Amino acid sequence: MKIAPHRTGAVGLVTPKQTPDTARATATTAGGPAQQTQLSPELGMLQQARQRLDALPDVDMDKVTQLREALARNELVLDMDALSQAIVELHRRS
Template sequence: MKITGSPSGAISTVTPGAGAAPAPVQADAAGAAQSTALQSAVLQPAAEALAALPDFDAARVAELRDALARGELPFDAGRLAGLIQKFHAGR
């Protein structure tokens, strides 16, 4: 769906299935710059903390894999299949 805006900021045309990129939103340049700077200052520590995290905990994955192999961690294939089905049914 492509939504195009008029110079006043009002939506003038909605064309389902048209165009690849949405039209840019027009905003007051000073207000947008101030808002971006505020968001950047507020979100920067969270973004840095998130970037510092590993994609996954490889040590924990190895620990769980070993526990499964030793039979110390119960595994219910039917329950796993049900959870996968439930997860994908909502999409």
């Protein structure tokens, strides 16, 4: 996903301008125009991205399996000193 740096304002709803054609199309049976609200393109894109992210699993089990197999075959070297130091550093910042 590419993040566009030019967007600086808040993302919100956009209500389109009424034209004679859209005013007739949105008229209610009570005689008044119905309020028509559309999502801004940015908000729509954010909602689609959120739905896609929500559909992804929390853990990539295929990747976990590949790493376990690589460890079992000694193809992936695990530096226990570096790992333990990284864990200590992580907990110092918390």
